[in-house]
Amino acid sequence: MSEDKKTNDFEKKHSNLGKKISLSIIAILVVLGTCIFIVGHQYVKESLKPLNPKNNDLIQVQIPLGASDKKIGSILQDSKIVKSGLVFDYFVNSHNYADLKAGYYELSPSMSLQTIADRLTKGGSDQPLQGIYGRMLVREGDTISEIAKTVQQRSRFSSDDFLKLISDKTYLKELKAKYPQLLGSAFKSKNKKYILEGYLYPATYNSQNNVSLKQIVNQMIAKTNQEVSPYYKEIKKQNLTVDEALTLASFIEVNHVGKIDRQKIAGVLYNRLNSNLPLDVKSAVKYANGKSSIQVLTKKDYDSTSAYNLYQYTGMGPGPISNPTTKSLVAVLHPRDMVKSYFAYSVNTSNKKVKYYNTDVSTNLLFDNDSVMR
Template identity: 75%
Template sequence: MNEEKNSNDFEKKHTNLGKKISLSIIAILIVLGIFIFILGHQYVKESLKPLNPKDKELIQVQIPMGASDKKIGSILQESKIVKSGLVFDYFVNSHNYSGLKAGYYELSPSMSLQKIADKLKKGGTAQPLQGKYGRLLVREGDNIDEIAQSVEQSSEYSSADFKKLMKDTDFLNQLKKKYPKLLGSAFKAKNRKYVLEGYLYPATYNSQKNVTLKQIVNQMVAKTNYEFSPYFKEIKKQNLTVDEAITLASFIEHNHVDKKDQEKIAGILYNRLNSNLPLEVQSSIRYANGKVSGQKLSKKDYDADTPYNLYKNTGFPPSAINNPTVKSLDSILNPKDMTTFYLAYSVNMNDKKVKYYNSDKDVDDLIGNDSVMR
């Protein structure tokens, strides 16, 4: 009996010990699982952000034909465009991005996953975008000084060669004669930094070794004429010159916001013009002073005596401040919310969210703030 009792006690103790060990293991696994989940969630959260918001260097990336979303994510990670290729794959699938296209792209670590996915959905170029004697890319919102840098990178011509051509009176007059409806009003404006600012359409152009610099510029102006000429009648109907419409469109282009906000900002520009108020576009001052987007403006900049200072001068500046797309021009011709009578706006540079105001006083405290644009 005693032996049987001892045997039962031993079995109970053994069973209890086994249960304790099992529970301990389960508890450890649960804690470990929670820890892994938190780390994983944090990793995904961080990977959904731009890899490096301050690094705006454009890196050429080639996406091959037939590449899966997973493969594309891997290429982007290896190219140091995104933090995690797997998270990029998760993002495009969870946001229903289908049909990402092959081609050459210029992407930067500062781009959001959404912006990268949008570009990949739109499609790349069949030829490389970087390197000598190939394809020259004019980006949306580039001005002539920025295009000059692209010319030097992607052709046999220097930045100085390009800027010299932009001042070549004989060449400019040839273009005016070829495209009188497009360029006529631009030649009437005084104190322009460049006559062709606003008329070099954002696109990819042939810059191979056998193509002259004049031919490259001709391609750009011809593309502008092709894209903008369907709007000439509507521009005239709205009592604008082609140059005035393109100038307003360049302000819209600078902000890089969606179509809905573009049209509302257009409404604000018209409200200010109709009220004889200065347009107060910061980007125009930056253009005059050669400062890049987001670069802080000083009191000296705001007080500068230049026709591009739209805080001191009413009406239009001498020219556009960049080369806009047809999307921005269409927004200028279809403004929204003018009856609400917004007079000011601010654009957050980080998330591109736009705020609207009924008076300048509501936005004056944002002047000079690096996180907003106007």
């Protein structure tokens, strides 16, 4: 019996020792796992921030055709645009950025991952933007003020030269005479900031030293006429002027959403117009106050007496607030869901998902939620 007891005691001691070792290993693994999680979470959190908020230098990046999100993240990391390519890959997938486009881009270490992803969904230039002087890219949704800066960066002309030319009455009359169907209605609207706002189509233009400033602008107007002219009959059939159609298209363009949502947003705008409600387009209020798309509106901005303040006034306002694409113009001509009486929409700036409301949105929600009625 004593031998059996000794054996049992020995086995119990070894069993207890084994349990202690197992528990110790589990405890160590839990601690290590927790530490790895904390460190990993902190790394991801930091990687979601701009790489260097103080560095606004523009770095040219080429995204090849067919590149995966992971490959694009690696290119951005190697180019010192983002801290982690893996975190960028995680970000675009978790926020449903499904269509990053190939091309040449100018990106900065001060940009957020959202800003970079938004740029990549818009599409880049098919030609290098740096290293070859004299190529100028006008992007979707650019305003004339933004184009003026591009002119200064990509040509021998200053932004002031550009703004002076597009405000020159003699030159504007020449353009009107050459493109009466395109520009005729633009001249009839009052209180316009720039007659040509919305008429300088997004594309890459020749701005080499042997090209005059007039020739640069002429390229843009000719491109707009080329893109818009197939829709002249349809615009007239919808009882719209070209200027009105491009104005509504410019309100839609700022959202950078897909085809169906562009059409639904057009439906919301028509519903508000038909109900004699202010359009409440925040991008128009920003334009009225000279603010960029990333700046936040204040109560003072909403009180602006500018005719572009579509929070204060009904109708479409004086005209376009930026350069729309034909994708947004088509949405204006083929709106959706008007019969459902949607009167407001909000755009999630992270994943571009759009919500629609069948009642007018309260003033408080408009102030508190910057995504409502972009």
